[in-house]
Amino acid sequence: xxxxxxxxxxxxxxxxxxxxxxxxxxxxxxxxxxxxxxxxxxxxxxxxxxxxxxxxxxxxxxxxxxxxxxxxxxxxxxxxxxxxxxxxxxxxxxxxxxxxxxxxxxxxxxxxxxxxxxxxxxxxxxxxxxxxxxxxxxxxxxxxxxxxxxxxxxxxxxxxxxxxxxxxxxxxxxxxxxxxxxxxxxxxxxxxxxxxxxxxxxxxxxxxxxxxxxxxxxxxxxxxxxxxxxxxxxxxxxxxxxxxxxxxxxxxxxxxxxxxxxxxxxxxxxxxxxxxxxxxxxxxxxxxxxxxxxxxxxxxxxxxxxxxxxxxxxxxxxxxxxxxxxxxxxxxxxxxxxxxxxxxxxxxxxxxxx
Numbered sequence: 001x002x003x004x005x006x007x008x009x010x011x012x013x014x015x016x017x018x019x020x021x022x023x024x025x026x027x028x029x030x031x032x033x034x035x036x037x038x039x040x041x042x043x044x045x046x047x048x049x050x051x052x053x054x055x056x057x058x059x060x061x062x063x064x065x066x067x068x069x070x071x072x073x074x075x076x077x078x079x080x081x082x083x084x085x086x087x088x089x090x091x092x093x094x095x096x097x098x099x100x101x102x103x104x105x106x107x108x109x110x111x112x113x114x115x116x117x118x119x120x121x122x123x124x125x126x127x128x129x130x131x132x133x134x135x136x137x138x139x140x141x142x143x144x145x146x147x148x149x150x151x152x153x154x155x156x157x158x159x160x161x162x163x164x165x166x167x168x169x170x171x172x173x174x175x176x177x178x179x180x181x182x183x184x185x186x187x188x189x190x191x192x193x194x195x196x197x198x199x200x201x202x203x204x205x206x207x208x209x210x211x212x213x214x215x216x217x218x219x220x221x222x223x224x225x226x227x228x229x230x231x232x233x234x235x236x237x238x239x240x241x242x243x244x245x246x247x248x249x250x251x252x253x254x255x256x257x258x259x260x261x262x263x264x265x266x267x268x269x270x271x272x273x274x275x276x277x278x279x280x281x282x283x284x285x286x287x288x289x290x291x292x293x294x295x296x297x298x299x300x301x302x303x304x305x306x307x308x309x310x311x312x313x314x315x316x317x318x319x320x321x322x323x324x325x326x327x328x329x330x331x332x333x334x335x336x337x338x339x340x341x342x343x344x345x346x347x348x349x350x351x352x353x354x
Contacts, residue, residue, distance in 0.1 A: 004120040007031030007142055008096055010078070010132065012039045014049055014153050015180065016059040017171045019124075024064070024073070026144045027122040034073050034122065035099050036060070037092060041077030042337045043345070044237050045188060047161055047196040048296060052338075053077040055183075062175035074099055079337065082291040082346055089135045160184070161196040191235070198232040202297050209299035214255040215242035215344070217285075217351040218265075220309035223329040224348065225318060227262050230325035233297065234341035240348070241327070242302065252278070255305045263318040263327040272316070282306040285351055294343045306351050 007027045013020055027034050041053040051059075057075055060068065067073035076095050081088035100114055120140035121132055151171050159166040165184045169177050183189055217240060218225035226238045241262040245254045256274045259265065265272050285306035294300065309316060320326035332352065337345040 002030060002032040004031040004118040004140060004142065005033065006096075006100060006117060006119045007034045007122040008037060008092075008119065008136075008139065009034060009122040010037045010039060010092070012049065012153070013056050013059070014040070014051055015156060015172070016056065016063065016176055017151070017153060017156060018173055019151060019171070021063060021173060023122070023124050023144050027142060028067065028072060030142050031120065031122070033071065033103065034067075035096060036073065036075050037078045037095060038075060039078050040080050042079050044234070044338050044340060045192060046233075046296060047157065047192055047199060050157065050161075050188075050192050051183075059176050059179055062179060063173055071103070074103070080346075082294065082343055083289065083350060085135060092136070161189075161193050163193070165189075195232050195235075199296050207298070211298065211300045212245040212251070213242055213300055213302040214245060214251055214258055215240040215289075215302050215304045215347060216255050216259040216307055217304055217348060218259065218263075218307040218309065219332075219352055220315055220329070221311050221313070222332055223315060224332055224335075224352065225263060225265070226328065226330050227320060227324035228326045228328075229341055230320075230323055236325075237341040238330070238335075238339045238344070239324075239341040240304070240344050241324070243323075251303045252281070252305065255303070259307070261321055262324040264321050266317040277307065280307045280309055282308050287347075287351060289343065289347055291343065296342075302347075304347050304351055 007030065009024060009027055011020060024034060024036065038053055038056050040049045043049060045052070060073075060075055064073050068075070076099055078088075078091055078095060081091065096119070097114060100117065100119075118140065119138075120142045121136055122142045122144060123132070124144045156168050156171060159168055160180060165180075167177050167180050167184075172180070216225075225241065227241050229235055229237050229239050241259045242255070243258040243262070245251060246257075249257065253274070256277045259277060260271065260274070265277070287304050288301065289304060290301045292299065294302075315329050318327040318329065335345075335348075339345075340348075
């Protein structure tokens, strides 16, 4: 008899390796159904998070076909919330609740709450499950040991993203190894390789920081002003207008300068002068974003300013400039997290109260 009705195992699985597989199989001996929450879902590809949720689903399907078919293993995506443990915790709770209720409803049993179910967080020594338990005190704890030691997906990715990819078959199942071989022939792999090479060279050229940057969150009539990045890193992704602080300017002036340089924002009279742009800043919404892993380039701390432009039917004119491929207005309701560079979606989410 299973010790718990449901187990919850959280990871990024970038990629799925035999250590993960061993923990999952061990957890399935102790729980009736294991819910695997695949983190860093719904975000743009990077060398650190190269595979989409659906691609990681595919890896699982090749290794755990029977468990997924029978419903003993359930996969669900979870977004990152780098600036709020509360938001991340809330999403995990919501996804688990919805998954359990959906699972019971499929079986013809009506369940109105989870209070009578035995749920446990599954993990093993090298992960952050001891930290997670503090966020989910209502759940039990199933600590598991991996027979394969504590190797890391980071090492797998580092060997993989090379001109001649090395696929670590000693730590990957045959199924995942074959999946990676096919991925190495794809366009996304080539783009990620270019970005990985850029990021590897970045510290030697610019140092490791800390660096100070600025970002402008510009809102007008339900639209937000965004640029498309023209070069690596994040080539082709949407981003906030912004850039690095110059030595002789204030942070606020840098935000205005970058906004003008990258978007050439104008009204019917021509480019909007700095003083007018400054008048649109919402002083109550200025915020520092300093998550240590917010950028793969190094330690970059950004200061974001919210610009509230006057409501009007005709939006201000914009044109891409400086290192932006283009600048355009976007309806806030049309945007998706996976379209954005680094943590810019999280910045917008918090600054614009989405």
